[in-house]
Amino acid sequence: MARPVKLRRLISPHKEITFTPAGNDTSGKEKVTLLSEEYEVIKLVDYEKMHHMQASKIMGISRPTLTRIYERARNKIAESLVELKDLCLVEGNSILGDNWFICQQCESVFNNPQNISTGNKCPLCFSENIDKL
Amino acid sequence: MKNNQVNNLTAIAVKEANLNTKLEDCFGKSGYFFIADPGNKKFEFVKNPGLELKKMSGRHAALFLARNKITTVISSNFGASVKKVFDKNKIRLVILSPKYKLLKDIEWVRKLI
Numbered sequence: 001m002a003r004p005v006k007l008r009r010l011i012s013p014h015k016e017i018t019f020t021p022a023g024n025d026t027s028g029k030e031k032v033t034l035l036s037e038e039y040e041v042i043k044l045v046d047y048e049k050m051h052h053m054q055a056s057k058i059m060g061i062s063r064p065t066l067t068r069i070y071e072r073a074r075n076k077i078a079e080s081l082v083e084l085k086d087l088c089l090v091e092g093n094s095i096l097g098d099n100w101f102i103c104q105q106c107e108s109v110f111n112n113p114q115n116i117s118t119g120n121k122c123p124l125c126f127s128e129n130i131d132k133l
Numbered sequence: 134m135k136n137n138q139v140n141n142l143t144a145i146a147v148k149e150a151n152l153n154t155k156l157e158d159c160f161g162k163s164g165y166f167f168i169a170d171p172g173n174k175k176f177e178f179v180k181n182p183g184l185e186l187k188k189m190s191g192r193h194a195a196l197f198l199a200r201n202k203i204t205t206v207i208s209s210n211f212g213a214s215v216k217k218v219f220d221k222n223k224i225r226l227v228i229l230s231p232k233y234k235l236l237k238d239i240e241w242v243r244k245l246i
Contacts, residue, residue, distance in 0.1 A: 107230035
């Protein structure tokens with residue numbers, strides 16, 4: 001039996017976004033789904049210009065695993081660009097490193113590093129309708 | 134920025150130094166920070182000291198906020214180096230939902246100004 005996939009650690013929660021090629025009718029076309037850990041690798045390596053080793057330590061995975069995820073992510077982005085397909089960012093095999101919460105009223109996300117009592121309220125709208133991510 | 138304003142200081146990444154400004158999506162690339170002390174009803178705009186740097190601008194800005202005893206930072210996007218500084222200094226991060234576009238969209242800011 002194959003070993004279960006080790007969850008990749010994310011720095012912060014991601015928004016679920018779909019990128020659509022402007023001016024093209026993408027309805028009926030297959031979508032490309034970019035997993036949250038693939039987005040995270042692209043962000044760390046290509047946007048923040050980290051070495052693979054640095055990025056792999058942050059995500060709690062080995063360097064070869066990170067490189068494989070990176071290659072898969074780039075292939076997906078290329079497919080979306082060349083074939084004019086929607087690129088959807090979806091949840092993958094990942095966990096959040098900290099205590100993160102979401103406000104159900106304003107949909108903002110926040111953490112509580114000091115475990116302060118006001119952490120039970122949204123820091124923006126002060127709603128108590130919050131859930132742990 | 135005066136260092137004696139130490140209680141519950143919140144920094145919000147914004148584009149310009151006026152009250153009608155838009156919120157900045159990327160923490161390190163924000164033009165200014167709206168620094169507010171809601172308890173004492175004080176606020177000011179502070180220029181992002183890391184903006185003109187070619188590298189590590191976000192980390193530079195994060196260290197600046199940490200030195201000035203900021204307890205909460207509000208923005209839409211943070212990098213790994215920024216997060217590391219905030220974690221070390223136990224600064225709370227708030228990631229805005231896309232429905233917040235302007236500084237005035239935040240209710241407590243409207244009340245403050």
